[in-house]
Amino acid sequence: MDFDMCGPCRRPDVDAREAARARQLRLTKPPGSLGALEQAAIALAALQGCAQPTLERIWISVFAADHGVAAEGVSAFPQAVTGEMVRNFAHGGAAISVLARRLDATLEVVQLGTVNDPGPLPGVVRVMIAPHTANFCEAPAMDDTQLRQALQAGADSVARATAAGTQAFIGGEMGIGNTTAATALACALLGESPAVLAGAGTGLDAEGVARKQAVVARALDRHADADAPLEVLRRLGGFEIAALTGACISAAQRGMPVIVDGFIATAAALAAVRLNPGVRPWLLFSHCSHERGHRRLLDALDAHPLLDLGLRLGEGSGAAVAVPLLRLACDLHAEMATFEQAGVSTA
Numbered sequence: 626m627d628f629d630m631c632g633p634c635r636r637p638d639v640d641a642r643e644a645a646r647a648r649q650l651r652l653t654k655p656p657g658s659l660g661a662l663e664q665a666a667i668a669l670a671a672l673q674g675c676a677q678p679t680l681e682r683i684w685i686s687v688f689a690a691d692h693g694v695a696a697e698g699v700s701a702f703p704q705a706v707t708g709e710m711v712r713n714f715a716h717g718g719a720a721i722s723v724l725a726r727r728l729d730a731t732l733e734v735v736q737l738g739t740v741n742d743p744g745p746l747p748g749v750v751r752v753m754i755a756p757h758t759a760n761f762c763e764a765p766a767m768d769d770t771q772l773r774q775a776l777q778a779g780a781d782s783v784a785r786a787t788a789a790g791t792q793a794f795i796g797g798e799m800g801i802g803n804t805t806a807a808t809a810l811a812c813a814l815l816g817e818s819p820a821v822l823a824g825a826g827t828g829l830d831a832e833g834v835a836r837k838q839a840v841v842a843r844a845l846d847r848h849a850d851a852d853a854p855l856e857v858l859r860r861l862g863g864f865e866i867a868a869l870t871g872a873c874i875s876a877a878q879r880g881m882p883v884i885v886d887g888f889i890a891t892a893a894a895l896a897a898v899r900l901n902p903g904v905r906p907w908l909l910f911s912h913c914s915h916e917r918g919h920r921r922l923l924d925a926l927d928a929h930p931l932l933d934l935g936l937r938l939g940e941g942s943g944a945a946v947a948v949p950l951l952r953l954a955c956d957l958h959a960e961m962a963t964f965e966q967a968g969v970s971t972a
């Protein structure tokens with residue numbers, strides 16, 4: 626593995642943050658009246674190391690992988706959908722494909738292993754670790770090599786994004802059964818019960834959610850001896866979840882802001898922060914998903930997402946939807962007149 630997960634993360638620029646904060650106070654509005662938009666501009670200033678941040682060049686990597694735990698009947702959809710959606714991403718028909726076009730963002734798909742392999746496709750990077758993880762009710766999801774390959778795949782995406790001059794990175798995921806893996810991972814990291822975190826995913830009914838809770842409870846029992854975050858990720862995660870974790874860490878080490886998506890991406894981000902606490906300042910949280918456990922995960926990260934739209938898709942879609950708001954926050958910060966310029970009286 627090239628990248629050192631525990632290596633130091635960049636520090637946000639305190640001077641740029643203070644300059645941006647001071648500018649917000651001089652703009653022609655009551656202080657604080659633009660709420661989270663002010664905070665977003667100030668945060669981006671600190672992360673970009675410049676008092677007037679911009680967000681033109683966005684990079685989206687969607688990590689796709691299948692899960693052994695899908696055999697337990699924990700998703701409303703069949704496992705074949707993961708590979709079929711890889712083809713849909715490549716053909717431009719998925720939700721994230723549309724959003725990426727509208728945002729002028731680069732979209733790459735990183736296929737880490739799917740039961741159903743559509744074969745080489747344009748815009749799809751193939752890092753085929755295995756057709757799927759092991760069913761973590763019976764065995765660790767990954768072996769050490771697989772975990773490292775997945776973490777590295779995330780870091781490699783951030784390296785490509787950095788080389789392309791990207792100003793913010795979005796990590797998306799596609800993997801039937803991955804809300805179950807994210808739930809198990811989050812339960813283990815937070816010491817929380819499956820009843821609190823397990824939700825409907827793609828649309829399970831009450832009976833399905835109860836089955837999912839029981840599956841996660843069995844997995845937690847099976848892996849109760851694991852407590853180090855890396856070991857928890859290996860045993861209960863997935864290839865795409867570990868890739869998202871690797872991407873968060875690598876982005877923080879390179880000084881690249883990450884716009885975090887929904888439940889699965891947030892579970893991966895929590896693992897990243899547990900592995901390397903210096904990651905936290907580089908994470909901007911886009912939305913609170915409809916998935917039951919997401920709010921609890923966000924609270925654990927002291928995160929205040931911009932949006933709450935009842936989204937429950939993944940793919941990086943919620944993070945992409947937040948980009949126009951973040952761009953508007955930058956425009957307001959850059960273009961509003963100050964009280965002095967406009968000749969407006971202060972309080």
Ligand SMILES: Cc1cc2ncn([C@H]3O[C@H](COP(=O)(O)O)[C@@H](O)[C@H]3O)c2cc1C
Pocket residue numbers: 699700701702706710798799800801802803804805825826827828938939940
């Ligand atoms: C057509 C389709 C497109 C998707 N895009 C994202 N997901 C989302 O749903 C899956 C997680 O839900 P669960 O754990 O219930 O399987 C992931 O692939 C996630 O990205 C999709 C799901 C489907 C069916």
Ligand SMILES: O=C(O)c1cccnc1
Pocket residue numbers: 804825826827886887888889890914915916919936937938939940
């Ligand atoms: O919040 C998410 O990311 C999510 C929720 C349900 C299904 N897929 C993704």
